Amino acid sequence: MFDTNFDFDYNRYKLNAVIDCFNHEEEELRMELINHMEKLYDELVPPEVKEKVDQEILEEHNRQWQYDNCFALIHMHDADDVNVFFVAKGVNSLYDAALKYYCDLADMKDEYSLDSMMDTFDSYDYLDEPVFNVLSDAQANDKRISCEVHYDFEVGTLEMRGSDGTMVGYDMNVLSNILDNVECGKYSEVQKRVMFNEDIETYLQEINGEGQDEGSTMHL
Known part of the structure; x- marks a missing residue:
């Protein structure tokens, strides 16, 4: 690698x-x-x-170790009130989850089924909702579970629970705008991740400092 x-x-x-x-x-x-x-x-x-x-x-x-040993809990929901729950490799951070939306899901969400969008993930396996919830509850004590991600295409948000147990929601358009700036330059993978995290931190500070706008960022 x-x-x-x-x-x-x-x-x-x-x-x-x-x-x-x-x-x-x-x-x-x-x-x-x-x-x-x-x-x-x-x-x-x-x-x-x-x-x-x-x-x-x-x-x-570290990223390779996470890919080999960890998995993400992922839930997708669309405007027709369809839900899919699964585990997948390759999504271990907000950057990974946002980049997956930016590169693949954004162009598919209005024309393709959730099953088709799920096919873009690495090494995925279906879950039913009860099992997903059990694994979600176990995340804090199971180091194999890198994060929990909810793509809600009906309202346009990406919600994520990291290892600290906090669920935070982001407007997908905001994430795409940040990635537009990050991906346009000839930066290394490490530089892209650093830039993305810095822009996210700035955005969160602005939202938390000025009051939360509807559909922007939610601390759940």
């Missing part, structure tokens, strides 16, 4: 000669090239950049 391919052109005769020096053991050549890249990284990258890279690697490891 953390590695990427890096291709470049090199004279094939010279390359074949180098491979011959490794007795055609291409894996040994690959490891030698990786070692050279590590030396370049150590020699060229400034300490402050290395610190940032280390943080990004750690956060990526």
